[in-house]
Amino acid sequence: MQDAGGWNPELFRGLLHRVMVQADLGQSDLVKLSGTSQATISRWIRAENQPQYKALQQLANGLVVRYTHLGDLPTRLLSAAGYGDKEYVPPTPQSEWEEELRQAREAAGAIEDPKQRDRVERIIDRELRETAELLQRRSEQLREIIDLILESDSH
Structure with a gap:
């Protein structure tokens, strides 16, 4: 999985710092997003060793979904760590929502009382319908709005 460009510690350190500043993230935030330890994040910040792909990919995924204003910085971070962006497919913001929905359905399925479980599942279904209707509107x-703008621009 290592890119031909290889591990570039200086570039990685600079990009990680830029990510932290632009997203207003501390080390503890990086720990949560990457699923690694505080010690690992500290080593990443100092660029002491090449990050493991899986943890860095998890960080990149979290950044892409939660901090869209970072643009291509998460992908560039992977490249600087020696992992080319050819294999990396960033998640869409919807994928986080889908995961939360899956977890909600899983939690509802774990409710032992059938009446309570059915009630929770109906609430989830109702909320999804309402959300879909709102998105459609x-x-x-x-x-x-786009049609109005295009129409006014053509006059």
């Missing part, structure tokens, strides 16, 4: 409103 917002999409229609956005299309109308």
Whole structure:
């Protein structure tokens, strides 16, 4: 999985610092996002050793989903660590929502009382329908706005 460009400690250290500043993240935030230890993050910040791909990928995924304003910095971070962006497919912001929905359904399925479980599942289904309807209305409103802008630009 290592890129032909190889591990570039100076570039990695600089990009990681930039990520932390632009996303206002501390070491403890990086620990949570990457699923690694405080000691590992400390070594990453000092660029003492090449990060393991899986942990760095988990960090990149969290950054892509939660801090969209970082743009391509997470992908560049992977490249600087020696892992080319060819293999990395960033998650879409929706994937986090889908994971939360999966966890909610899993938690509902674990409820032992069938009446309570059915009630929770109905609530989840209702919320999903309402969310879908809201998204549909917002999409229609956005299309109308775009049409108005395009129409006014053509005059």
